[in-house]
Amino acid sequence: MEGFLDTVDVYRTAIWQTLFMALVSLVASGLLGLALGIALYATRPGNLLSNRLVFGVLGVLVNIVRPIPFVIFLAAIGPLQVAAIGTTIGTNAVTFAISLAAAFAVSRIVEQSLVNVDPGVVEAARAAGASRLRILFGVVLPEGLGPLVLGYTFIFVGIVDMTAQAGLVGGGGLGQYAITYGSQRYDWGVVYVSVATIIVIVQVGQFVGNRIARGVLRR
Amino acid sequence: MAEPIVRLTGVSKRYERKGGTAVTAVDDVSLDVHEGEVLAVIGYSGAGKSTVVRLMNALEAPTSGTVTVAGQDLTRLPEKDLRRARQKIGMIFQQFNLFRSRTVAGNVAYPLKVAGVPRAQRDARVAELLDFVGLLERAHAHPEQLSGGQKQRVGIARALATNPPLLLADEATSALDPETTTEVLSLLRRVNRELGVTIVVITHEMDAVRQIADRVAVMENGRVVEVGDVYDVFSAPRTAPARRFVRSVLHDRPEPDVLERLRHRHPGRLLTVLITDEPDLQKRVDEAFVGAGVRTELVHGGVSELRERRLGSLTYEATGPRGAVDAALAALRAAGVAVEEEV
Known part of the structure; x- marks a missing residue:
């Protein structure tokens, strides 16, 4: 445990870096993915803003980006990172990459949650004379909120997973800490402290998500 | 006669399916709904009933023909005006379709x-409606806390929120048990009588027709095959599809398995007499049988009320000397009694 005690400051910074990357990415990818997911739902043939072309293009885009392993994605969006935040290394650059990668995953989760909304309530809203956008934001989204929150919770775990790869480009975080100060020095204490910390973060995230979902679903 | 509140003229609805085949859900339907009436659209499932009501509030656009509601041709209206028109047409559903993310009051307020009704007016109207359907004390409950009957009452309150002169009910009681069905039907009847709302109900249930309908339209294979006063259609259906449907919901003739048992127990010929509210009907039946020297035994059937008029059917076992039963049959028909032999 000496290794750990010597590196407590690094550990503390790593926790903050991981939390920063995870939470900022969750919010950013959450919003971006929400927009994309709503577009996918709404333009689906037969739905409120049915548009075969937009639906097709978005679907292909999501299907292309989503299966790319994050490490490769991180390398591939270098030019975009430079254009957006001026650098390809560091915590901010990684956060940007995670936000983008996770947005595509979020979009599918949003789409699924919304597709599962009972078409009957959409019909009831149409029968009441509501406009398409009003139905989308006033009925479909609130009706799909429970599954949506659970979906975001699920994504949070994936995002924490991505943050562990930040060390590759000097992003810091618990992943980098575990490798640099742990496994590369054969200091298993450091590795297991990192593992335990990640588990705690994920558990807290899951707990909060479940709580919110239960509140929304009233169960 | 006043202008009908809904007029369908030569309306067809076809759906293109993958592979180029088309399904005709509604086939050249012309139908009027009169102001203040309760019209029941009846028929087996798949007959096109649901599509017909969805044409009435333009949830579906017809492939051809025109749909006029309150003097407005819906088929010519742009989307924006269509939405305004829909605000004046209430609709309730088999599965209630309440918003689970909103309270009872929130559903009715939607x-x-x-x-665009201002908040204060909205709250007052919601309270008034919930009081009308008897759910004022459940205003802050969520839909999943309600029973099926209560949910449909919320559905009715929601549908009536904007004071529409027309209410469309799509199998509104089909998901309810018999007791709750009666409760919801009597509420719909109050909506019709007390608020003067014209109602179009789609149903395949005799109870719904019996309790609230003034007129019926019988549908089969996308066509309206018969329209008329409920009593007339049920006591004397003119078309084969209407006869088939009426028979299946009235159970006025012995079912095949019942018939077989009756045959086994009663060796005589089995004659079913339609009981309408014509005066002296029983007397004429008795005279025909007695006159021909036929003995009868009542083996099946029943008489009840439809629209406060007598309606039913009775199956007799008729026995007598050679030729006597045929003579009785002829005498019954001569006396204007509708009778059929069970074969």
Whole structure:
């Protein structure tokens, strides 16, 4: 445990870096993915803003980006990172990459949650004379909120997973800490402290998500 | 006669399916709904009933023909005006389709919000409606806390929020048990009588027709095959599809398995007499049988009320000397009694 005690400051910074990357990415990818997911739902043939072309293009885009392993994605969006935040290394650059990668995953989760909304309530809203956008934001989204929150919770775990790869480009975080100060020095204490910390973060995230979902679903 | 509140003229609805085949859900239907009436659209499932009501509030656009509601040709209206027109047409559903993310009051308030009614007026109207359907004390409950009957009452309150002169009910009681069905039907009847709302109900249930309908339209294979006063259609259906449907919901003739048992127990010929509210009907039946020297035994059937008029059927076992039963049959028909032999 000496290794750990010597590196407590690094550990503390790593926790903050991981939390920063995870939470900022969750919010950013959450919003971006929400927009994309709503577009996918709404333009689906037969739905409120049915548009075969937009639906097709978005679907292909999501299907292309989503299966790319994050490490490769991180390398591939270098030019975009430079254009957006001026650098390809560091915590901010990684956060940007995670936000983008996770947005595509979020979009599918949003789409699924919304597709599962009972078409009957959409019909009831149409029968009441509501406009398409009003139905989308006033009925479909609130009706799909429970599954949506659970979906975001699920994504949070994936995002924490991505943050562990930040060390590759000097992003810091618990992943980098575990490798640099742990496994590369054969200091298993450091590795297991990192593992335990990640588990705690994920558990807290899951707990909060479940709580919110239960509140929304009233169960 | 006043202008009908809904007029369908030569309306067809075809759906293109993958592979180029088309399904005709509604086939050249012309139908009037008169102001203040309760019209029941009846028929087996798949007959096109649901599509017909969805044409009435333009949830579906017809492939051809015109749909006029309150003097407005819906088929010519742009989307924006169509939405305004829908605000004046209430609709309730088999599965209630309540918003689970909103309270009972929130559900009822929704159409008012859509119509842009200010908050204070909205709250007053919601309270008034919930009082009308008897759910004022459940205003803050969520739909999943309600029973099926209560949910449909919320559905009715929501549908009536904007004071529409027309209410469309799509199998509104089909998901309810018999007791709750009666409760919801009597509420719909109050909506019709007390508020003067014209109602179009789609149903395959005799109870719904019996309890609230003034007129019926019988549908089969996308066509309206018969329209008329409920009593007339049920006591004397003119078309084969209407006869088939009436028979299946009235159970006025012995079913095949019943018939077989009757045959086994009663060796005589089995004659079913239609009982309408014509005066002296029983007397004429008795005279025909007695006159021909036929003995009868009542083996099946029943008589009840439809639209406060007598309606039913009775199956007799008729026995007598050679030729006597045929003579009785002829005498019954001569006396204007509708009779059929079970074969």
